[in-house]
Amino acid sequence: MAATKTENIEWINNLRVIALFAVIILHTTSPVLETYNKGPLSIWLIGDFYNTLTRFAVPVFVMISGALLLHREYELSDFLKKRLVRIVIPFLFWSCIYISYEFYNEDLTYTGLNWKTIQQALHLLKYGSSYHLWYVYMLIGLYLFVPIISKFVRNATPNEILYFLIVWFIVMLLGQPYLSRFKPSLDLRYFEGFVGYLVLGHYLAFKPLPNKRVGLWAFVFLACLCGFSLGTYLLYQHYNGISTLLYEPLSPPIVLMATSVFMLGRLWVPKVPGIIISFRDFAGKYNYGIYLSHALILTLLNDYLDMNYKLYNPWVSIPCIAIVCFSLSLMLVFVISRIPFGKYVSG
Numbered sequence: 001m002a003a004t005k006t007e008n009i010e011w012i013n014n015l016r017v018i019a020l021f022a023v024i025i026l027h028t029t030s031p032v033l034e035t036y037n038k039g040p041l042s043i044w045l046i047g048d049f050y051n052t053l054t055r056f057a058v059p060v061f062v063m064i065s066g067a068l069l070l071h072r073e074y075e076l077s078d079f080l081k082k083r084l085v086r087i088v089i090p091f092l093f094w095s096c097i098y099i100s101y102e103f104y105n106e107d108l109t110y111t112g113l114n115w116k117t118i119q120q121a122l123h124l125l126k127y128g129s130s131y132h133l134w135y136v137y138m139l140i141g142l143y144l145f146v147p148i149i150s151k152f153v154r155n156a157t158p159n160e161i162l163y164f165l166i167v168w169f170i171v172m173l174l175g176q177p178y179l180s181r182f183k184p185s186l187d188l189r190y191f192e193g194f195v196g197y198l199v200l201g202h203y204l205a206f207k208p209l210p211n212k213r214v215g216l217w218a219f220v221f222l223a224c225l226c227g228f229s230l231g232t233y234l235l236y237q238h239y240n241g242i243s244t245l246l247y248e249p250l251s252p253p254i255v256l257m258a259t260s261v262f263m264l265g266r267l268w269v270p271k272v273p274g275i276i277i278s279f280r281d282f283a284g285k286y287n288y289g290i291y292l293s294h295a296l297i298l299t300l301l302n303d304y305l306d307m308n309y310k311l312y313n314p315w316v317s318i319p320c321i322a323i324v325c326f327s328l329s330l331m332l333v334f335v336i337s338r339i340p341f342g343k344y345v346s347g
C-alpha cells in the first residue's frame with residue numbers, strides 16, 4: 001500500500017490527547033460500575049455512560065501507532081534502540097514507583113527479609129504493578145512485531161491489507177461468547193490480538209477519501225454510544241452483576257466505535273484558538289508520562305483528598321477530577337523532565 005502523507009499531522013496530535021484524556025475519564029469512572037445493586041441506579045447509569053463514551057481510547061492509541069510507524073522502513077537495531085528503549089525505561093521507573101507505593105501503603109508487607117521483598121517486587125513487575133500498565137506490556141509486544149508487520153504493510157496492496165483486516169475481524173467475532181462454538185479447529189493465532197488495530201490505523205490513515213462523510217461517522221459513534229450503554233445495562237440485569245461484553249477492546253463493538261472516532265479525528269479538524277494548540281502540543285510531548293503517572297495521581301486524590309466520583313454529581317465530578325488528574329500528571333512529569341536524567345523517565 002503506497003505510503004502517502006497523512007494529510008495533516010494535526011489530527012493525529014488531536015486524537016492522541018483526546019484518547020489520553022478519555023483513558024483518565026475511564027479510570028475515574030470504573031469504580032462506579034462496582035456499585036451496581038449497591039447504590040442508586042442513576043449513579044451507576046452515569047458511570048455506564050462515561051465508561052462507554054471512553055472505551056475507544058486504547059484501540060485508538062494503537063491505531064495512532066499504526067498510522068505513524070507502519071509506513072516506515074527501519075533498521076532493526078535502530079528501531080529497537082530508539083523506539084523500544086524509550087518505552088521500557090519510563091515503564092520500569094514508574095513500575096518501581098507503584099511497587100514502592102504498595103509497600104508504603106502496606107498493601108505489600110515488608111518482612112525485613114530482603115530476598116522476600118525482591119521476590120514480591122519481581123512478581124509485581126512480571127504481571128503489572130498497577131492496573132493500567134497492562135497497556136505497556138501489550139505495547140512492548142506490538143513494538144517487537146512492528147519491524148516485521150511494517151514490511152508486509154509497505155509492500156502489500158490495499159486489497160491484501162483489507163484481506164488481513166477482514167480475517168482479523170472474523171477471528172475476533174468467532175472468539176466472542178455465544179459465537180465461539182462456531183469457531184473451527186484452525187490455528188488462527190496469527191490474526192489475533194491488537195496487531196489488527198496497528199494495521200487498521202495505517203489502513204484508515206492512508207486510505208484515499210473522495211468523500212469526507214463526517215456526519216456518517218458521527219452517527220456511527222453516537223449509535224455505538226447509545227447502543228452499548230443500553231446494552232451493558234441490559235447485560236448487567238441479565239447477569240445480575242458485572243458484564244464487560246460490550247467493553248472489551250478486542251471485540252467487534254469497540255472496533256466499530258474506535259474506527260468511528262479515528263475517522264472523525266481524521267476528517268474533522270476544528271479551528272481552535274492558538275493557546276489550545278500550544279497546550280495540546282505541550283501535553284503531547286509528555287503523553288506517555290501522563291499515562292504512566294495518572295493512576296498514581298488518581299489514587300492519591302482519592303486516598304488523601306477524598307476526591308472521587310462521589311465528590312459531587314457524577315455528571316460533573318467525573319470530568320472535573322479527570323481534568324485535575326490530567327493537569328497534575330502533566331505538571332509532575334514536566335518537573336521530573338527538568339531534573340538531571342529525568343527526561344529519560346518522564347515519557
